[in-house]
Amino acid sequence: MELFERIAAMRAYLAEARARGERIGFVPTMGFLHKGHLALIRSAREDDEVDRVVVSIFVNPLQFGPREDYRDYPRNLERDKKLCLSGGTDALFVPAVEEMYPEGFATHVEVTGVTDILCGRSRPGHFRGVATVVAKLFNIVQPDSAYFGIKDAQQVVVIRRMVEDLDFPVKIKVHPTVREEDGLAVSSRNIYLSAEERRAATVLYRSLKRAEELVVQGERNGLRLKRFLEDAIGAEPLARLDYAEVVSWPDLKPLNELRPGQVLLAVAAYFGRARLIDNLLVEVKA
Amino acid sequence: MELFERIAAMRAYLAEARARGERIGFVPTMGFLHKGHLALIRSAREDDEVDRVVVSIFVNPLQFGPREDYRDYPRNLERDKKLCLSGGTDALFVPAVEEMYPEGFATHVEVTGVTDILCGRSRPGHFRGVATVVAKLFNIVQPDSAYFGIKDAQQVVVIRRMVEDLDFPVKIKVHPTVREEDGLAVSSRNIYLSAEERRAATVLYRSLKRAEELVVQGERNGLRLKRFLEDAIGAEPLARLDYAEVVSWPDLKPLNELRPGQVLLAVAAYFGRARLIDNLLVEVKA
Numbered sequence: 001m002e003l004f005e006r007i008a009a010m011r012a013y014l015a016e017a018r019a020r021g022e023r024i025g026f027v028p029t030m031g032f033l034h035k036g037h038l039a040l041i042r043s044a045r046e047d048d049e050v051d052r053v054v055v056s057i058f059v060n061p062l063q064f065g066p067r068e069d070y071r072d073y074p075r076n077l078e079r080d081k082k083l084c085l086s087g088g089t090d091a092l093f094v095p096a097v098e099e100m101y102p103e104g105f106a107t108h109v110e111v112t113g114v115t116d117i118l119c120g121r122s123r124p125g126h127f128r129g130v131a132t133v134v135a136k137l138f139n140i141v142q143p144d145s146a147y148f149g150i151k152d153a154q155q156v157v158v159i160r161r162m163v164e165d166l167d168f169p170v171k172i173k174v175h176p177t178v179r180e181e182d183g184l185a186v187s188s189r190n191i192y193l194s195a196e197e198r199r200a201a202t203v204l205y206r207s208l209k210r211a212e213e214l215v216v217q218g219e220r221n222g223l224r225l226k227r228f229l230e231d232a233i234g235a236e237p238l239a240r241l242d243y244a245e246v247v248s249w250p251d252l253k254p255l256n257e258l259r260p261g262q263v264l265l266a267v268a269a270y271f272g273r274a275r276l277i278d279n280l281l282v283e284v285k286a
Numbered sequence: 287m288e289l290f291e292r293i294a295a296m297r298a299y300l301a302e303a304r305a306r307g308e309r310i311g312f313v314p315t316m317g318f319l320h321k322g323h324l325a326l327i328r329s330a331r332e333d334d335e336v337d338r339v340v341v342s343i344f345v346n347p348l349q350f351g352p353r354e355d356y357r358d359y360p361r362n363l364e365r366d367k368k369l370c371l372s373g374g375t376d377a378l379f380v381p382a383v384e385e386m387y388p389e390g391f392a393t394h395v396e397v398t399g400v401t402d403i404l405c406g407r408s409r410p411g412h413f414r415g416v417a418t419v420v421a422k423l424f425n426i427v428q429p430d431s432a433y434f435g436i437k438d439a440q441q442v443v444v445i446r447r448m449v450e451d452l453d454f455p456v457k458i459k460v461h462p463t464v465r466e467e468d469g470l471a472v473s474s475r476n477i478y479l480s481a482e483e484r485r486a487a488t489v490l491y492r493s494l495k496r497a498e499e500l501v502v503q504g505e506r507n508g509l510r511l512k513r514f515l516e517d518a519i520g521a522e523p524l525a526r527l528d529y530a531e532v533v534s535w536p537d538l539k540p541l542n543e544l545r546p547g548q549v550l551l552a553v554a555a556y557f558g559r560a561r562l563i564d565n566l567l568v569e570v571k572a
Contacts, residue, residue: 007453011455107398107447107448108396109393109395110395111392112393112394113392114392132452139453140453142455165391165392165393165422251390
């Protein structure tokens with residue numbers, strides 16, 4: 001596995017691969033890798049449409065708000081390198097902040113509409129930062145395929161929208177959420193949790209599964225489902241709810257009435273200083 | 287010369303060229319081509335770094351304000367085709383508006399800072415539209431080199447900024463302004479001018495040249511130069527000044543005092559309904 005810190009060196013390596021006709025699979029991450037990332041790397045490695053697997057590790061300051069955890073975001077490059085290698089990574093791109101955002105940087109990519117709700121509403125500027133860094137990484141790596149986890153469901157929608165709107169020649173491939181045995185979605189931010197908060201955090205997935213069960217049993221009122229999620233998470237003393245929403249997929253509009261097709265149940269809550277998100281895509285039957 | 291109206295067809299053609307190792311030169315235009323465009327096409331054709339020349343014609347609604355001339359902007363595809371062919375164009379890309387901006391389009395590229403002045407101030411949203419469509423066209427055509435005229439000096443700065451910031455793998459190549467015999471910069475919008483306005487419009491270049499002469503003679507006061515340009519253009523009864531500015535190059539900051547290096551003298555004025563721009567890059571001696 002080769003490691004690159006500079007854009008020019010990463011490009012030179014990829015130009016050689018492309019000149020040999022190789023197709024690039026790309027997994028962008030913020031590092032502190034867990035089994036969710038590993039699942040993305042492995043699906044790139046096993047993808048018939050991919051010859052070479054590139055992973056990036058970059059904690060992107062642009063997608064953090066001024067009161068968020070950019071400085072504290074966990075980092076462990078030595079461990080990440082081992083995990084990348086074990087997943088079959090060919091090249092690891094680890095640029096410094098100054099390499100990605102040199103002085104004078106002044107360009108942003110903004111996706112409107114689907115960013116007005118959920119994390120877009122709670123974290124103003126977050127998806128502008130995500131879209132901007134992903135546009136940069138796509139232009140640097142020029143992947144044929146790029147891999148994202150549905151755990152960040154709104155991020156998937158934003159990136160698909162950007163790719164379609166700006167005509168990036170990249171296939172976006174989405175992987176299911178990877179969970180711990182008790183259902184907690186794996187996340188780099190789970191490291192922030194105390195033992196008590198860790199137990200409490202299972203309320204997110206449990207509430208989503210119970211809401212899904214209500215849908216299966218025939219519930220079609222979006223507002224009642226939203227209230228149910230709010231109450232279920234609110235009943236956990238260690239949880240501080242950010243949002244619970246029932247929205248259409250993939251345009252993320254709040255739903256008063258569930259119609260046949262897919263709907264997204266999405267929640268976010270704080271457990272101590274950890275802000276965790278989770279979601280379920282639920283099939284509504286006719 | 288081949289003509290493409292669909293993104294997918296344009297891409298398929300270019301994928302084949304690239305697979306043969308050919309390098310793409312790209313001239314994006316809004317059509318109604320004149321000898322300025324032709325100079326760009328010819329410099330692509332003669333470029334040692336280019337094997338295949340692609341020209342796009344697309345009157346981009348996103349870069350026109352609500353009270354601007356999008357609907358009236360001159361169009362003549364049959365004439366444009368002949369000019370493209372005569373310049374050595376291999377492929378002409380002429381997408382419809384619905385092909386570029388299908389329903390649900392929601393992504394924009396914004397360059398801040400260098401867009402706060404000159405045409406960016408007079409035409410809010412204009413450069414957001416320019417950056418967005420150029421990002422799209424770059425992703426569709428994936429050129430090795432792209433050609434722009436310095437007549438749109440601020441556009442050159444915005445696009446270079448975007449290319450650098452978002453890491454587009456494209457070389458931006460800039461061509462001098464092409465002028466009529468009497469100095470008027472060629473522009474598709476010159477067609478709007480009456481015979482009287484056409485004569486009056488020469489005031490732009492004459493004023494710029496006289497201001498340049500003042501700099502050569504030792505004038506170093508930016509405000510005095512700006513006033514000189516305002517007065518010179520204001521003295522033409524058929525001209526309605528939009529702006530006259532003396533700014534640093536390439537960061538486009540208003541200059542009180544000219545320092546050694548390049549400065550940009552930039553003007554915009556209405557002649558009837560035609561809004562014309564012109565500029566000179568002037569070398570300031572130590």
